[in-house]
Amino acid sequence: MNVSKEEFLSAMVDDEADAFTARRLAAELAGSAEERARWGRYHVIGEAMRGDLFKGMPVDFSDRVMAALDDEEPLQVPISAVRSKGMRYRPAIGIGVAASVAVAVLVGVQTMVTQAPDPVNPVVATVGSAPEVLAVDRLPPQTLAQVAVGASATEAVPSDRRLAEQRQMDARLNSYIVNHAEHASQHGLIPYVRAVGYEDGQ
């Protein structure tokens, strides 16, 4: 079923038009005195129903106001200066996110440096063992103890856990970098910085 322009205008009176329709209708209203008159009458109907009509209000009051504004220059407010409520906080949010990412990267790098494998006593761990270790990592403590004893690898488990932690950290760092890159490109924050994720062995 086709919904007429007037029906949408009626919905806009009730603020029930979506943003796109409201934008289109605002343009219609601005461009048509007839539509503005209809818009005005729709509002008068509501005021009349609520008993809020001001007795003594000239029917051409808005014409008088607009005539008084005849000599006023049309406004030219830069678009960047007109922000909706949500928009106003975007730069602050962006800076906050960027700062958080920077802190996270610093902390991550520091942790990686302190947890780097000991070159004197390198820990040998196969890549294939990593998924098992990750699974172990999520087990409750007593189960973990059983697994450690059962594997008779009191040395190997911490080493594997360290590897798993490092992998998790790498993955987290990667996601931070990707998120940061996406955010920066959306909001003009260092838009052309290329972020490179990395994986094991690359």
Add this chain to the structure above:
Amino acid sequence: MGNKISDEELVRRVQSGDKAAFDALVRKYQHKIVNLVSRYVREPSMSLDVTQEAFIKAYRGLANFRGESAFYTWLYRIAINTAKNYLVSNSRRTPDYEIDVQDAEQLAGESALKEYATPERELLTEEIQNTVAGAIADLPEDLRVAITLRELEGMSYEEIAQTMGCPIGTVRSRIFRAREAIDRTLRPLLD
């Protein structure tokens, strides 16, 4: 009154140089603002002048309006300040009570000064009121209920749809058809 995609869009157009969009905002808020002003300024003709001045100030102020508050809240604040300035410049006391801007919308409809109108305008206002009431009485029940729930109870379309047990699109259509039917009888009085 929630805020107001329609206001935001109209404000945006005014700010980008489209003066006519401001006319739509005046038409929307003129009764509310003059009712509000008339709580401060007792003479009805002066209330109208102060209201006009408030709208002119609002137009000029839109150059600096950043949407930090809803347009109507901002407009009401301008109207109250304009009324107070008028009283000060005329060395009259401002009212003993303060009108909170948040409550201004509610208070705007409770003007104590409606009786101060000129006879001709008062007659026209009464005629408009009676015409609207008569047109509503003639509406089919579904249209009458829909527009009453909207205008008197302030329900959203969704709430009306739930109350009437019909889709939102039907509510929108019923309210529109009700307005159109009323408008047909009202138009000769206002044009």
